[in-house]
Amino acid sequence: MENILNKVNTVSPANTHVLRCVHCHAVQSRPDPMFRCTECTELLEVVYPELNATNMEFGLELKKRWKERRTSIHPEDLSGVWRYRELLPRIAKEHIVTMGEGNTPLIRLTKSAEALQLPDLMVKHQGMNPTGSFKDTGISMAISMARSESFEAVCCASTGNTSASVAAYAARSGMKSIVLLPSGHVARGKLAQALEYGARVLQLQADFDGCLKILHEVVRKLPIYLLNSLNPYRLEGQKTVAFELMEQLGWNVPDHLIVPGGNLGNSSALGKGFVELRDLGLISSMPKISIIQAAGANPLVRTMRENGGRALVPVHPETRATAIRIGNPASWRKAVQVLESTGGACEEVTENEIASAKAELGAEGIGCEPASASTLAGLKKLVRSGYVKSGESVVLVLTGHMLKDVEYILQQQVRSLPPPMPADAVSVLRVVETLQKEN
Numbered sequence: 001m002e003n004i005l006n007k008v009n010t011v012s013p014a015n016t017h018v019l020r021c022v023h024c025h026a027v028q029s030r031p032d033p034m035f036r037c038t039e040c041t042e043l044l045e046v047v048y049p050e051l052n053a054t055n056m057e058f059g060l061e062l063k064k065r066w067k068e069r070r071t072s073i074h075p076e077d078l079s080g081v082w083r084y085r086e087l088l089p090r091i092a093k094e095h096i097v098t099m100g101e102g103n104t105p106l107i108r109l110t111k112s113a114e115a116l117q118l119p120d121l122m123v124k125h126q127g128m129n130p131t132g133s134f135k136d137t138g139i140s141m142a143i144s145m146a147r148s149e150s151f152e153a154v155c156c157a158s159t160g161n162t163s164a165s166v167a168a169y170a171a172r173s174g175m176k177s178i179v180l181l182p183s184g185h186v187a188r189g190k191l192a193q194a195l196e197y198g199a200r201v202l203q204l205q206a207d208f209d210g211c212l213k214i215l216h217e218v219v220r221k222l223p224i225y226l227l228n229s230l231n232p233y234r235l236e237g238q239k240t241v242a243f244e245l246m247e248q249l250g251w252n253v254p255d256h257l258i259v260p261g262g263n264l265g266n267s268s269a270l271g272k273g274f275v276e277l278r279d280l281g282l283i284s285s286m287p288k289i290s291i292i293q294a295a296g297a298n299p300l301v302r303t304m305r306e307n308g309g310r311a312l313v314p315v316h317p318e319t320r321a322t323a324i325r326i327g328n329p330a331s332w333r334k335a336v337q338v339l340e341s342t343g344g345a346c347e348e349v350t351e352n353e354i355a356s357a358k359a360e361l362g363a364e365g366i367g368c369e370p371a372s373a374s375t376l377a378g379l380k381k382l383v384r385s386g387y388v389k390s391g392e393s394v395v396l397v398l399t400g401h402m403l404k405d406v407e408y409i410l411q412q413q414v415r416s417l418p419p420p421m422p423a424d425a426v427s428v429l430r431v432v433e434t435l436q437k438e439n
């Protein structure tokens with residue numbers, strides 16, 4: 001077993017990869033700094049030419065190897081990303097940057113499950129990552145690639161979570177980090193993280209899309225490595241959530257997987273992960289991957305409804321769910337492919353529906369940021385429409401921790417907080433007795 005555990009990158013069909021355009025399929029020998037196709041300017045994806053159904057014997061070996069690594073003490077094996085390194089681009093051990101990302105809990109809901117008649121309703125809580133969001137799985141992969149290519153600085157535009165993750169992993173690796181944020185539109189908890197980890201934070205008078213546009217010019221002129229989800233290596237890290245989820249479910253594929261939709265890299269990554277598992281013969285079917293957006297930041301919803309996913313319909317985004325306040329998502333074409341290939345739905349939810357769903361999750365002891373709660377809000381609509389049927393298995397992906405946006409919680413719950421009261425036992429006893437009588 002020790003020989004297996006010590007193999008950082010065994011020879012596998014996946015270690016040999018190329019970057020290919022998602023639209024025209026042109027293979028890129030030298031990637032553009034913005035990871036755009038040099039032929040048609042669309043996004044790139046990591047492709048493993050040798051990964052196909054003929055590798056089924058290899059797939060069975062992987063299941064055994066991944067299980068054994070859970071008892072290892074090696075940092076790469078303890079990571080919920082690098083544990084699956086045979087299905088990742090080859091990176092030398094000394095360049096890997098990890099803080100034990102992944103390994104997040106799969107929690108069964110009870111109250112919501114009963115109300116929706118979905119006994120197999122679970123949440124995959126990515127907010128339990130090192131910096132409190134799903135971004136860590138992708139950043140671990142991408143920043144390791146930057147390190148292997150000898151970059152000394154990394155950058156991103158962010159609504160908050162990416163900046164926190166980039167800053168932390170850059171600090172861990174000894175690299176400089178520069179983050180561009182839309183001024184006044186980032187939760188203070190996320191801003192505090194980026195500052196604490198030593199990032200150079202630039203607050204711009206623009207929305208996220210404006211910040212990303214300016215960043216385009218920066219990386220084209222300076223040797224700084226881009227860590228936004230335009231970077232296809234980000235998605236390679238994030239796809240490992242699909243691998244981990246299937247291990248947790250005993251390789252039983254859920255009927256539905258529901259994710260929030262912002263810049264749409266996460267849904268794209270999850271779809272890619274499930275496709276690779278299917279190609280290896282580790283699963284025989286795909287979950288229907290559905291994407292939920294806030295009604296005020298719904299470019300993918302409008303794109304699907306207005307033209308069937310052929311051309312993006314950008315919007316001016318407005319929502320309190322800051323993590324998904326994006327009007328011109330970079331990975332929209334990849335997301336459309338995921339919806340079409342899995343038969344997933346694309347739905348929008350209101351601010352009130354998000355707040356209500358967030359409170360329901362809180363009542364079950366599960367805290368998350370507002371964007372994450374959109375998944376439960378969206379599920380309710382999908383149940384009412386008949387798309388999700390009684391008895392089907394559903395996994396909601398919660399992307400961020402509740403402490404990412406405490407201002408939102410306090411504003412929503414302020415009425416439940418009583419005013420200061422006298423510091424005497426009689427007053428406290430009176431209130432406690434009243435509480436005990438409540439249902």
